[in-house]
Every structure is written in C-alpha cells, then in structure tokens.
Amino acid sequence: MKVESITLHRVGMPLVRPFETSFGRETARDVLLVHLVSDTGEGWGECVAGSSPSYSSEYVDGCVQVIEHHLAPLLFRAADVSAGSLAALFTPVVGHRMAKAALEAAVLDAELRASGTSFARYLGAVRTEVDCGVSVGISTSIDDLLDEVQGYVDAGYRRIKLKIKPGWDLEPVRRVRERIGPDAALQVDANTAYSRRDIPHLGELDPANLLLIEQPFDEEDIASHVALAAAIETPVCLDESIVSVGVAIDAIERGATSIVNIKPGRVGGYLPAVAIHDACVERGIPVWCGGMLETGIGRAMNVALAALPGFTLPGDTSASDRYYAEDLTEPFVLVDGRLRVPDGPGSGVTVRTDLVRAWALAAPVLVR
Numbered sequence: 001m002k003v004e005s006i007t008l009h010r011v012g013m014p015l016v017r018p019f020e021t022s023f024g025r026e027t028a029r030d031v032l033l034v035h036l037v038s039d040t041g042e043g044w045g046e047c048v049a050g051s052s053p054s055y056s057s058e059y060v061d062g063c064v065q066v067i068e069h070h071l072a073p074l075l076f077r078a079a080d081v082s083a084g085s086l087a088a089l090f091t092p093v094v095g096h097r098m099a100k101a102a103l104e105a106a107v108l109d110a111e112l113r114a115s116g117t118s119f120a121r122y123l124g125a126v127r128t129e130v131d132c133g134v135s136v137g138i139s140t141s142i143d144d145l146l147d148e149v150q151g152y153v154d155a156g157y158r159r160i161k162l163k164i165k166p167g168w169d170l171e172p173v174r175r176v177r178e179r180i181g182p183d184a185a186l187q188v189d190a191n192t193a194y195s196r197r198d199i200p201h202l203g204e205l206d207p208a209n210l211l212l213i214e215q216p217f218d219e220e221d222i223a224s225h226v227a228l229a230a231a232i233e234t235p236v237c238l239d240e241s242i243v244s245v246g247v248a249i250d251a252i253e254r255g256a257t258s259i260v261n262i263k264p265g266r267v268g269g270y271l272p273a274v275a276i277h278d279a280c281v282e283r284g285i286p287v288w289c290g291g292m293l294e295t296g297i298g299r300a301m302n303v304a305l306a307a308l309p310g311f312t313l314p315g316d317t318s319a320s321d322r323y324y325a326e327d328l329t330e331p332f333v334l335v336d337g338r339l340r341v342p343d344g345p346g347s348g349v350t351v352r353t354d355l356v357r358a359w360a361l362a363a364p365v366l367v368r
C-alpha cells in the first residue's frame with residue numbers, strides 16, 4: 001500500500017477505578033491512537049505507552065514526537081508499505097518499540113481490512129474464544145482488595161493477578177489465596193519493585209502456590225532473575241525485560257524465565273510478538289498475553305493474538321468494563337470467563353470516531 005496520511009489522536013479515558021502498581025497510580029488513561037489512510041483503505045492502531053516513562057522509557061508525548069518526525073516520514077517515503085516490510089523500514093530508528101507497534105497495528109489493520117482477513121486468521125489463531133484473567137491493582141486496604149477480587153471471581157475471571165510491591169506482598173497474597181481457595185489460579189506482578197537481596201523474602205511466596213511471579217527486578221537485570229528462579233519454587237515470568245525475540249531466547253536459555261508475558265506494544269508489534277510466541281513454543285515455554293489497559297482497538301488485536309496455540313495461560317485480556325464504562329469500540333464482554341475472538345476483517349471492531357472526537361485531549365496531529 002501507499003500510505004497517504006497518518007493522524008494522531010489523543011483521547012482521555014477515565015478508568016472505572018484507579019489502577020495502582022508499584023510504579024504509580026492512574027485514574028485515567030491518556031491514549032494515543034494512530035489513524036492511517038492508504039490507497040487501499042484505512043486502519044487504526046493503539047499505542048500502549050503511558051503518560052509518563054515509568055513502566056518503560058517510552059511515554060505518550062515521546063511517541064507522538066518519534067512518530068511525527070522519525071517513523072511516519074519513513075512510511076511516506078516508501079513506495080510500497082506492508083506490515084512485513086516494517087522491521088526493515090524502521091531500522092534507522094533505534095528502540096521506540098511502542099511507537100513502532102502502534103504504526104504496525106494501523107498498517108496491519110488497513111492491510112487486513114483491504115484483503116478481508118481477520119487479525120486472528122492472519123496471526124495463526126487456533127481458538128474462537130480465549131480464557132481471561134484480570135490484573136488487580138494495589139489497594140487501600142486488604143478488605144478492599146478482597147472485595148475487588150471477589151467481584152472479579154463472581155464475574156467469572158479464570159485467573160487473578162495481584163500487583164505487589166515491598167510492604168504489599170505476603171499478607172495480601174495470603175489473604176487472597178485464603179479467600180479464593182487453593183485451586184484458583186493466582187499470580188503476582190512486581191513491576192521491578194524488588195532487588196536481588198529480596199530473594200529470600202520472595203521465597204516466602206512459595207506456600208501461596210502461585211502460577212508465577214512476574215518481573216520482580218529491573219528490566220536489564222536478567223542475572224538476578226536467574227538467581228531467583230534457582231532459589232524459589234514459584235515460576236519466574238518476565239514482562240519488562242522481554243523486548244525482542246533475541247532477549248526472550250537468551251532469558252529462557254539462561255533460566256531467567258520459564259513462562260513469558262507477551263505484550264505486542266512492548267516488543268514492537270504483532271509480528272515480533274508472534275516471533276516470540278514461536279520461539280517459546282519451540283522451547284516448551286508457555287506464554288500469555290499481557291495488557292496495557294487497552295481500549296477496544298488494542299484489545300481486539302490482543303484477543304486475536306491470545307488465540308494462538310502457545311498462549312496456554314489466561315492473559316490480562318479482560319473485558320472492556322474492567323477499565324472503561326464506555327469503550328471506543330463495541331465492548332468486549334466476558335462470557336463464562338472468556339472473550340470471543342473477533343473474526344471480521346482487520347481488528348474486526350469499529351472505532352467510534354464520535355467518541356474519539358468527544359474525548360480528545362488535544363487537536364489531532366495530521367502527518368502527511
């Protein structure tokens with residue numbers, strides 16, 4: 001396709017409840033959307049970057065800059081753009097995977113809509129619905145946490161993930177385990193809040209019989225994750241560290257991670273995400289689909305990815321109402337703890353452009 005224009009929309013999405021992690025508390029999401037127009041049709045992509053560089057070095061304002069001044073010009077200069085050609089096309093720009101992923105999503109959406117193919121079929125999905133988990137933020141009290149978790153259990157979620165940090169770990173985990181019972185799927189995510197000297201402390205989570213502990217240490221610190229995995233029974237799962245297929249293979253081979261969280265935005269797009277999935281399947285490593293509080297646009301694509309064969313654990317692919325009272329697309333609704341995989345062309349969902357306009361945080365930026 002020939003890319004004709006790219007419009008960047010900033011949309012403010014209020015959260016149904018604040019979401020707190022070890023790196024901060026959010027009450028609304030500042031979403032960057034990419035609307036791409038080409039000679040063969042249109043596509044939308046969602047950028048997962050947060051408003052501040054606290055989960056990763058990328059953040060929304062930076063993504064706008066790098067798309068407008070560095071990545072979009074590469075697309076306009078190319079005679080023929082396809083999703084498969086983007087990795088090569090984007091090589092002049094180092095890093096900035098979340099920005100690249102947002103453009104890749106828009107290119108893919110346009111390409112697949114034009115050919116009448118769904119994301120699910122194109123990526124290699126083998127399921128028509130996916131098992132869903134939910135990520136539960138750090139709460140104001142253990143009683144509030146137990147109420148929130150109970151609500152998700154009642155809604156049918158098939159796995160609970162608790163955010164933890166030093167001072168909010170052993171006791172909340174113990175109490176939630178006691179509440180949901182010994183067989184319920186439970187895991188924790190530290191978002192890099194611990195350091196190597198906390199290994200004995202993290203070992204005290206073993207009696208909770210968790211599915212996994214996600215990313216306790218720094219993104220660059222593979223070695224401490226290797227040491228942790230050797231010291232405790234709970235499986236270690238990397239999120240922030242896994243930025244490419246090469247890092248994924250290295251971390252697996254070193255014994256740092258026995259389960260991998262795949263987030264397309266973090267790794268530069270859906271095609272790199274599939275490459276990581278394939279590398280994990282080859283090595284017998286289970287994967288699951290992470291989330292970044294996506295609106296229906298990113299959620300639709302994630303649900304399609306989560307339908308690939310290696311995604312054997314429930315993902316953070318929650319229903320739309322986990323975060324948003326009203327979504328930017330038709331809502332994703334939990335049925336028996338699962339979401340249906342969209343099967344229409346492209347992402348399979350329709351963007352509510354009236355809401356994109358109504359909830360705009362800034363004037364759209366047209367790049368051409």
Ligand code: OSB
Nearest residue numbers: 055135239290291292293294316
């Ligand atoms: O570490 O998985 C994470 C949200 C923002 C940044 C990082 C993470 C998360 C989540 C929420 O855990 C996942 C979701 O429900 O979208």
Ligand code: MG
Nearest residue numbers: 189214215239
């Ligand atoms: Mg995580």
